Amino acid sequence: MLSPEQAVDRIRAAFGPPPGYRTLHAKGAFYTGTFTASPEATALSRAGHLTGEPVPVTVRWSNAGGNPRVPDPKPDIRGMAVSFRLADGTATDLLGQTSPRFPTDDPEEFVALTEASVRPLTVPLFLARHPRMAASVLGGFKALAPPVSFAEATFYPIHAYGWVDGAGTRTWVRYRFVPVATPADRLPQTFSGPDRLREEIAARLARGPVEHDVVVQVAGPGHDPHSATSVWKGAKELVAGRISVTETVPDPELDGAVIVFDPTRVVDGLELSDDPILRYRAGAYSESVSRRTQSHGG
Incomplete structure (x- = not known):
């Protein structure tokens, strides 16, 4: 299997990011807010952020x-x-993306697809060589369109997690972050520059919170929680709570700090699936963090 070191080497070679930046998701900004869980979520998990x-x-x-x-x-x-920062000082993370499905359960295939995406003309050739990924990749093209605002985009944390209640009963769930904002809520001004999404969201936050409902699918018979490519047709859904983003914060990484969002960081009341992509990400993130720390002289 492709090692995390090899994966990071190949992706960084494809994009050529400057030292100190993330291997992927290199351009971003930080915000703060709150999350409040719903009673339905509280009933299914004893996790500290779901109270x-x-x-x-x-x-x-x-x-x-x-x-x-x-x-x-x-x-x-x-x-x-x-x-999500719990009262006892621990934290757990979710990483959503605008593509609703991951194209493969094989980390090496994902790295190869990422390399091909840097040069879009090579994507058809890649898909010809990996036909079973074609439906997922082609279906995700809509997610490539630049959104009007982060506030109007739906994000999909692609992995399933086990929710464990006070009696030890486990329920597998899969999340999505659904925007509360609608086109009717848009600001009167337009934003068109190279950083227009960041500028637009800052203007929105000056007006009030930006909110996403956390909606979860609850796995039923025949639903596979151990594959990022699986489709849970007919799964029950519930609103697990709401994320309310209230303000922009200065980028802590400008001073050399390394902030990590890790989808394998869980707390009591949550369990990881055996999804091979999820399990692989911890090692790849650790390697990427190591490169970033070294670049800052750490």
Whole structure:
């Protein structure tokens, strides 16, 4: 299997990011707010951020690629990373993307697709060589369109997690972040520059909170929680709570700090699936963080 070191080497070679930046999702900004869980979520998990009391969150909206200077009008997947900070000082993270499905359960195939995406004309040749990925990749093209605002985009944390209640009963769930904002809520001014999404969201936040409902699918018979490519047809859904982003914060990484959103960081009341992409990400993130730390002289 492709090692995390090899994966990071190949992706960084494809995008050529400057030292100190993330291997992917290199362009982004930080925000703070709160998350409040619903009674339905509280009934299914004993996790500390699902009690129904508001908990602080750190949010990072981003472009998916490894180029920190990519202009916002360029087609790209967008990301919404959320770190939930519990009262006991622990944290757990979810990483959403605007593409609703992951194209493969094989980390090496994902790296190869990422390399091909840097040169769009090579994507058809890649798909010809990997036909089973074609439906997912082609279906995700809509997600590449630049959104009007991060506030209007839906984000999909692609992995399933086990929710464990006070009696030890486990329920598998899969999330999505659904915007509360609608086109009717748009600001009167327009934003068209290379950083238009960041400028637009800052203007929105000056007016009031930006909110996303956390909606979860609940796995039923025949639904596979251990594959990022699986489709849960007919799954029951419930609103698990709401993320309310309230303000922009200065980028802590400008001073050399390394902030990590890790989808494998869980707390009591949550369990990881055996999804091979999810399990692989921890090692790849660790390697990417190591490169960033070294570049800052750490």
